[in-house]
Amino acid sequence: MGDFDFQVIIESLPFLFDGLLISFQLTFLALIAGLAWGTILAVMRIWGPAPLRWFSAVYVNIFRSIPLILVIFWFYFLVPLLIGRPVGNFTSALIAFSLFEAAYYAEIMRAGLNSVSRGQVYAGLAIGLSPRQNLQYVILPQAFRNMIPVLLTQAIILFQDTSLVYVVALSDFMTSASVVAKVEGRLAEMYLFAALVYFVICFSGSLLVKHLQKKKVA
Amino acid sequence: MIKIDNIDKWYDDFHVLKGCSLEVERGEVIVICGPSGSGKSTLIKCVNALEPVDSGRIVVEETDVTARGTKLPLVRARIGMVFQHFELFPHKTVIENLMMGQIKVLKRSREAAREKAESLLKRVGLADQAQKYPSALSGGQQQRVAIARALAMDPIAMCFDEPTSALDPEMISEVLDVMVELAKEGMTMMVVTHEMGFARRVARRVVFMDQGEVKEIADTDTFFRNPETDRAKEFLSKILAH
Amino acid sequence: MDYNWNWAVLFQEPYLGWLLSGLQWTLLVAIAAWVIAFVVGSAVGILRTVPNRLVRTLAAAYVELFRNIPLLVQLFVWYFVVPELLPEDLGLWVKRDMPNPEYVTAVVALGAYTAARVAEQVRSGIQTIGKDLVNAGLAIGLTPLQNYLYIRLPISYRIIVPPLTSEFLTIFKNSSLALTIGVLELTAQARQIENYTFQGFEAFTAATVLYLVITLLVVLLMRLIDQKTRIPGSVGAN
Numbered sequence: 003m004g005d006f007d008f009q010v011i012i013e014s015l016p017f018l019f020d021g022l023l024i025s026f027q028l029t030f031l032a033l034i035a036g037l038a039w040g041t042i043l044a045v046m047r048i049w050g051p052a053p054l055r056w057f058s059a060v061y062v063n064i065f066r067s068i069p070l071i072l073v074i075f076w077f078y079f080l081v082p083l084l085i086g087r088p089v090g091n092f093t094s095a096l097i098a099f100s101l102f103e104a105a106y107y108a109e110i111m112r113a114g115l116n117s118v119s120r121g122q123v124y125a126g127l128a129i130g131l132s133p134r135q136n137l138q139y140v141i142l143p144q145a146f147r148n149m150i151p152v153l154l155t156q157a158i159i160l161f162q163d164t165s166l167v168y169v170v171a172l173s174d175f176m177t178s179a180s181v182v183a184k185v186e187g188r189l190a191e192m193y194l195f196a197a198l199v200y201f202v203i204c205f206s207g208s209l210l211v212k213h214l215q216k217k218k219v220a
Numbered sequence: 221m222i223k224i225d226n227i228d229k230w231y232d233d234f235h236v237l238k239g240c241s242l243e244v245e246r247g248e249v250i251v252i253c254g255p256s257g258s259g260k261s262t263l264i265k266c267v268n269a270l271e272p273v274d275s276g277r278i279v280v281e282e283t284d285v286t287a288r289g290t291k292l293p294l295v296r297a298r299i300g301m302v303f304q305h306f307e308l309f310p311h312k313t314v315i316e317n318l319m320m321g322q323i324k325v326l327k328r329s330r331e332a333a334r335e336k337a338e339s340l341l342k343r344v345g346l347a348d349q350a351q352k353y354p355s356a357l358s359g360g361q362q363q364r365v366a367i368a369r370a371l372a373m374d375p376i377a378m379c380f381d382e383p384t385s386a387l388d389p390e391m392i393s394e395v396l397d398v399m400v401e402l403a404k405e406g407m408t409m410m411v412v413t414h415e416m417g418f419a420r421r422v423a424r425r426v427v428f429m430d431q432g433e434v435k436e437i438a439d440t441d442t443f444f445r446n447p448e449t450d451r452a453k454e455f456l457s458k459i460l461a462h
Numbered sequence: 463m464d465y466n467w468n469w470a471v472l473f474q475e476p477y478l479g480w481l482l483s484g485l486q487w488t489l490l491v492a493i494a495a496w497v498i499a500f501v502v503g504s505a506v507g508i509l510r511t512v513p514n515r516l517v518r519t520l521a522a523a524y525v526e527l528f529r530n531i532p533l534l535v536q537l538f539v540w541y542f543v544v545p546e547l548l549p550e551d552l553g554l555w556v557k558r559d560m561p562n563p564e565y566v567t568a569v570v571a572l573g574a575y576t577a578a579r580v581a582e583q584v585r586s587g588i589q590t591i592g593k594d595l596v597n598a599g600l601a602i603g604l605t606p607l608q609n610y611l612y613i614r615l616p617i618s619y620r621i622i623v624p625p626l627t628s629e630f631l632t633i634f635k636n637s638s639l640a641l642t643i644g645v646l647e648l649t650a651q652a653r654q655i656e657n658y659t660f661q662g663f664e665a666f667t668a669a670t671v672l673y674l675v676i677t678l679l680v681v682l683l684m685r686l687i688d689q690k691t692r693i694p695g696s697v698g699a700n
């Protein structure tokens with residue numbers, strides 16, 4: 003290992019940076035979509051009529067039981083079939099991640115929604131809000147606030163998970179790093195560098211979460 | 221027998237105990253009282269070194285508890301400790317709670333430990349509860365088990381930290397009765413409590429603490445009739461008001 | 463949608479054999495990794511609660527390191543980088559003579575990664591025990607070590623069975639990453655069947671169902687353990 007080659011890292015930085023942007027894009031879009039769909043699932047689970055409750059429970063439990071890689075394969079195969087023409091890897095991956103993450107966000111949301119006290123629910127109704135308004139103006143805002151640290155932690159996990167698009171060769175940060183690694187024959191350099199980059203990003207994120215949790219307690 | 225000599229203790233930059241001194245003689249019962257946060261619990265925990273002190277000495281029957289190199293487990297085993305919230309081991313049955321220390325610390329045989337445990341349970345009136353888990357017992361029963369657990373180690377002294385303040389009123393007396401009994405048998409006891417009836421019945425002296433200082437040490441009668449400090453007067457009037 | 467259904471493909475050779483062998487590797491990777499995760503994670507979690515500050519910091523560093531790097535990256539580091547860093551003889555042995563290197567690497571990587579998560583559960587279990595209950599153990603004369611062995615750990619492990627269930631489930635799912643270094647576990651085999659037969663729907667359904675069965679069995683097993691070990695009177699006990 004005496005011949006650790008920094009040059010190869012420096013030269014590939016622009017390429018890696020493009021990969022990192024893809025990772026962030028995927029994280030961000032899947033986060034929004036997953037959160038939205040997850041919230042709907044949670045609301046269905048708590049307040050929905052029996053069939054919706056049931057659907058939500060089955061959906062969440064199935065997605066939480068199978069590996070993300072399998073989900074990626076599923077949609078890589080399924081999406082073109084359903085749409086009837088090939089779509090890019092990115093679209094398939096985004097759909098897979100959104101639907102998969104939604105199951106986890108649904109559980110977080112459910113816990114968050116249940117954390118809003120009954121008194122608050124009654125208070126909203128008592129001032130004459132409709133159940134939908136009550137959800138929108140009273141319950142969801144409080145639930146979100148309680149959940150921000152957990153949601154952020156899940157976002158960090160999602161960011162780490164995006165490395166799995168490696169299995170369908172979507173050129174995210176991880177895939178880019180491994181392309182350079184193989185082409186240049188510099189495996190140690192590239193994988194250690196990838197580890198370092200992920201660590202710095204995720205560790206900073208987790209420090210932020212800790213900070214927010216402290217503030218919440220205070 | 222217990223000699224607390226000018227101890228100081230800090231939690232970071234908070235001075236919890238300020239030059240506290242106190243001597244307890246063999247067979248004496250001492251009640252410690254004072255407002256919340258005055259350092260009573262901390263003082264009593266220092267006696268068996270559950271909390272270290274920053275300066276000063278505590279000597280229990282020739283053993284310097286505060287000295288480096290003192291075998292703390294052996295010291296602690298000889299001083300019984302009863303906590304406000306009982307602190308029974310929740311994963312062990314009542315009788316196992318009483319046997320654990322005897323077997324692991326005193327190296328008694330299981331049979332000997334069981335025999336001792338059974339006789340102590342009988343003594344605190346809980347012989348029929350031996351096989352239950354602590355959670356199945358009422359607060360008063362749990363506290364009596366906790367006292368029996370401490371006695372199982374054949375302690376030379378007992379420390380109590382507000383043993384009845386977590387109990388429903390109707391259970392307080394069943395615990396106090398056990399403690400009075402102990403006092404009469406000549407056990408050396410340091411009791412943090414606000415049960416002034418108990419203090420009057422068995423304590424020879426009362427210690428009043430305030431803001432980390434031992435403000436007053438007086439004979440029980442004197443303390444109740446004519447406390448020296450204004451803080452103690454004020455405290456007593458609040459306590460005795462209800 | 464234009465698709466030729468053929469569920470029978472799942473019961474034909476060699477595909478049935480592929481699925482079963484995939485299932486077997488999934489179980490082998492996950493269970494072996496769990497043993498490592500449980501042992502290492504317990505050690506790290508306990509060390510996070512000891513009085514010595516240096517030890518605590520090192521244990522915390524382990525957790526942060528393994529938690530903040532994606533498992534896939536860790537797996538590649540173990541597979542491609544670590545053998546280069548080992549002392550020469552050992553490195554050579556790992557590269558040339560170690561039996562089943564993909565499997566061993568996957569187990570070690572997954573074990574070390576999951577250990578960080580187990581450690582967090584163990585730590586939080588130990589720390590939920592009130593200070594005075596810890597004092598109660600010391601007060602009857604237990605040494606700090608005995609207090610861990612007879613009071614603090616037995617209580618902690620009973621408390622953390624439910625959160626550990628979720629880690630145990632996760633390890634089965636995460637074992638799928640082993641396919642990236644060539645372990646033909648369940649997900650890999652399903653993909654391979656799709657590639658050979660174009661019956662992706664059937665192949666992935668089969669894998670999904672098998673993962674669901676694993677989940678169900680694990681949940682039942684852990685519930686049994688929970689019932690057997692739960693502290694009487696704790697929340698949820700009957």
Ligand SMILES: Nc1ncnc2c1ncn2[C@@H]1O[C@H](COP(=O)(O)OP(=O)(O)OP(=O)(O)O)[C@@H](O)[C@H]1O
Binds near residue numbers: 231234236258260
């Ligand atoms: N571990 C600790 N770290 C920092 N401060 C502490 C700690 N334990 C106790 N204190 C503080 O030390 C002071 C004395 O506490 P202590 O428990 O001895 O009081 P007390 O007289 O027993 O009061 P109470 O009647 O409420 O039990 C309190 O102000 C408390 O907040």
Ligand SMILES: [Mg+2]
Binds near residue numbers: 262381382
């Ligand atoms: Mg106190």
